[in-house]
Amino acid sequence: MQIAVSGGKGGTGKSTVAINLAVALNNLGIDLTFADLDVEAPNDHLLLGVELGSEEPVMQFMPKFDYSKCTKCRKCAEVCEEHAIITLKDGTPFLMPNLCSGCRACEIVCPVPGAIQEAFRVIGHTYVTETPYGFTLVTGKLKEGEERSMPLVVAAKRKAQELQEGILFVDTAAGTGNTVSKAVEFSNLLIAVTEPTPLGIHDTELILELGNLMEMPTWVVINRSDLGEKERVYELADKYGAEVVAEIPYSENIVRSYVEGKPVVLTEYPEARIFKGLAKKVLEFLGGGE
Ligand code: SF4
């Protein structure tokens, strides 16, 4: 069982919904493992008020040229779709590591045995953190300057699956790019967090399309529901057969709860009820075996 929380655009409160829902579910007795797959800007540990735990590097293949063997035929540069290999006038290849996706096409196509050797570089890390909320948090974090987040999403999701107890609860990056699709893949439920602004509504449509494409039940949570045209979100949800399951009005209490180092669902603030209600709805969904 896997639940994904996503949001079309950044800053919609996606992570707020994800961590509070996870804490509320755990309080209802649901075992889960939480994966923060927003690898370019993981912040769930900050919102949960915990330090990142044990660190493991994520390595990626890159070619290493043995110039004593290389015949300067340029075949490696020609096959590289990422344009990560440039060649000098005489054909000598050079690698631009940050552009390399680790696909190994250059290694496969090189006609000279040993001219391309295996090397690896660290492109980021995964972290495993035991939270005080009863569940494990797995975080993927891309190294600064790296451009390819997909291998990190794959590595962090795999790590979370290895450690999975109960539900795999996934918080994705913003947007609808291929890393979001990878994070959402195989979910039994997609929860799209949006805000009722023109940009929020536009991007919500993209995430609802993704849910339809992947044929998964999709719910919508409207954050800052009092600051825009929430009726348009309802219309959009209707169009895609999605259900609006919660509205969260603009709240300074949520910010206060972060300052206090406590998810709002564990506080006495009235907003706690919203997340408890959402968790109960998820529990019903799970019980329904949908
Ligand atoms: S591994 Fe793939 S991306 Fe990297 S240099 Fe070789 S062909 Fe290019």
Ligand code: SF4
């Ligand atoms: S394909 Fe092999 S031999 Fe040809 S330029 Fe690249 S490394 Fe050298």
